[in-house]
Amino acid sequence: MSxxxxxxxxxxxxxSRGLGRSMALHLADxxxxxxxxxxxxxxxxREVAAMIEARGRRAAILRLxxxxxxxxxxxxxxxxxxxGRVWKRERFDFLVNNAGNGGQASFxxxxxxxxxxxxxxxxxxxxxxxxxxLPLIADGGRIVNVSSGLARYTFPxxxxxxxxxxxxxxxxxxxxRELGARGITVNVVAPGGIETDFGGGxxxxxxLQKFVTSQTALGRVGMPDDIGGIVAMLLAPETRxxxxxxxxxxxxxxx
Numbered sequence: 001m002s003x004x005x006x007x008x009x010x011x012x013x014x015x016s017r018g019l020g021r022s023m024a025l026h027l028a029d030x031x032x033x034x035x036x037x038x039x040x041x042x043x044x045x046r047e048v049a050a051m052i053e054a055r056g057r058r059a060a061i062l063r064l065x066x067x068x069x070x071x072x073x074x075x076x077x078x079x080x081x082x083x084g085r086v087w088k089r090e091r092f093d094f095l096v097n098n099a100g101n102g103g104q105a106s107f108x109x110x111x112x113x114x115x116x117x118x119x120x121x122x123x124x125x126x127x128x129x130x131x132x133x134l135p136l137i138a139d140g141g142r143i144v145n146v147s148s149g150l151a152r153y154t155f156p157x158x159x160x161x162x163x164x165x166x167x168x169x170x171x172x173x174x175x176x177r178e179l180g181a182r183g184i185t186v187n188v189v190a191p192g193g194i195e196t197d198f199g200g201g202x203x204x205x206x207x208l209q210k211f212v213t214s215q216t217a218l219g220r221v222g223m224p225d226d227i228g229g230i231v232a233m234l235l236a237p238e239t240r241x242x243x244x245x246x247x248x249x250x251x252x253x254x255x
Contacts, residue, residue, distance in 0.1 A: 007031050007032060007033055007057070008031070008032045008033070008092075008093040008094060008235075009032070009033045009034070009035065009083070009087060009089070009092040009093050009094070010024075010027050010032050010033070010034050010035070010092070010093065010094035010095075010096060010235065011034075011035045011036075011037075011079065011092055011094065011095050011096070011133070012024050012027075012034060012035070012036045012037070012098055013037045013064060013066055013096065013097055013098050013099035013129070014037060014038070014039075014066070014098045014099025014100065015034065015036025015037060015045065015048060015061075015098070016036065016037075016038035016041040016042075016044040016045035016048055016061075017041055017044050017048075017196070017197065018194075018196035018197060018198055018224055019098055019146070019191065019194065019196065019198075019224050019227045019228065020036065020096075020098045020099065021044075021048050021224065021228075022224035022225050022227060022228025022229075023096060023098065023227070023228045023231045023232065024036050024048055024052060024059075024228075025048070025051060025052065025055075025228065026225070026228040026229050026231065026232035027094075027231075027232050027235065028051075028052040028055040028057040028059075029055060029232075030236065031057070032057065032093075032094070032232075032235070033052075033057045033058040033059065033087070034049075034052050034057065034058075034059050034060075035059070035060045035061075035062060035079065035082060035092065036048060036049065036059070036060075036061055036062075037061070037062050037063065037064035037099065038061060038062075038063060038064070039063065039064065039065050039066075039099070042061070042063070045061040046061060048061075049061050058086055058087065060082045060086050062075065062078050062079065062082065064099070066097075066099045066100070066121050066125035066126070066129060067117065067120040067121040067125055068120075069120070069124055069125065069128045069129070072128055072129050072132040073132060075129075075132070076132045076135075076136065079092070079133065079136055080136060083136070090136070091136055091137065091138040091141075092136060092137060092138065092141075093137070093138050093141045093142065094141060094142045094143075094144070095130060095133060095137060095141070095142070095144070096143075096144045096146070096231060096235075097125075097126040097129065097130065097143070097144070097145045097146060097168075098146045099121070099125070100121055100122050100146070100198075101118075101121055101198075101199075102161065102198055102199025102200065102202070103117070103118050103160065103161055103199075104157040104158065104199070105157060105160070106156065106157055106159075107159045110159065110160055114160065115160050118160045118161055118164055119160070119164050121164075122161065122164035122165060122167075122168065123164040123167040123168055123171070126145055126168060126171070127171060130143060130175065139182045139183050139184070140182075140183040140184065140240075141182075141183075141184050141185075142184065142185050142186075142187075142234070142235050143175065143179070143184060143185070143186040143187075144186075144188070144189060144231055144234050144235065145168050145169075145171070145172050145175075145186070145187070145188045145189075146168075146188070146189055146190075146191070147165040147166075147168050147169050147172075147188045147189065147190040147191075147246070148162065148165040148190055148191060148192075149190050149191060149192040149193075149248055149250045149253060150165060151165040151166040151168075151169055151190060152190070152254075153253070153254045165190070168188060169188050169190070169246055172186050172187065172188040172244065172246070173244045176243040176244030177244065180243065185239070185240065185242060185243035186243055186244065187234055187239075187242060187243060187244070187245050187246075187247065188245070188246045188247070189227065189230055189231060189234065189247050189249060190246060190247065190248040190249065190250070191222060191226075191249050191250065192212070192216070192221075192222055192248070192249065192250025192251060192253045193208070193209075193212045193221050193222060193250075193253070194221070194222040194223065194224060194226070194227060195209075195221050195222065195223055195224075196224055203221055209221050212253065215253055215254055216250065216251045216252055216253045217251060217252025217253075217255055218251035218252055219251075220251065221251075222249070222250065222251060226249060226251070227249055230247065230249050234247070
């Protein structure tokens with residue numbers, strides 16, 4: 001485990017598996033310590049933390065339900081406590097709003113309950129969580145929001161999820177403008193179909209993979225490391241002049 005407190009610290013929501021796990025490990029490989037959150041997968045979160053520490057970095061895990069904005073004040077207090085306990089610091093450097101879930105329903109059949117649940121997780125959550133954590137983010141820090149290629153192209157049954165992600169993309173530009181005075185950059189990554197357990201592992205379906213592959217310039221579905229590496233790149237020193245931008249990472253789907 002590292003003995004220095006000078007390296008950057010990233011907070012990644014939904015870091016126990018899938019894209020968040022890949023982001024955490026890519027950042028650790030680049031010398032970044034990580035606080036990762038989980039909702040139910042504590043065992044997996046601890047395994048990721050152990051992998052981060054095996055790379056010589058420090059790690060902490062915290063439970064968070066991004067759909068419960070009423071818990072964010074307490075969560076921010078927990079982050080502050082972990083920063084003091086593990087790092088003897090008051091601020092962290094990078095926030096990645098990654099946590100989310102899937103949900104499929106046609107526009108005509110979507111209920112208000114389904115609408116509210118997805119909006120709470122994918123738009124209201126990142127909005128108010130970022131707001132609550134602002135006092136803990138260092139000046140000159142970075143925020144990366146995770147959207148979806150579905151904010152550009154359409155796939156029947158994804159209207160609410162895609163609308164929420166479209167909101168995140170607009171929010172990203174506003175955050176970039178308003179937080180620029182503190183030197184904080186804010187960008188958004190929009191992944192395409194990635195082979196994870198997201199949405200019940202839908203992208204592992206052979207027929208869907210065949211369709212996505214046929215429409216993708218690079219001829220395959222995405223893998224978690226395709227996204228983890230991009231997020232690590234966006235948090236590198238070389239991207240300090242990049243803000244308010246959307247980066248679609250789909251392998252060239254539906255060009």
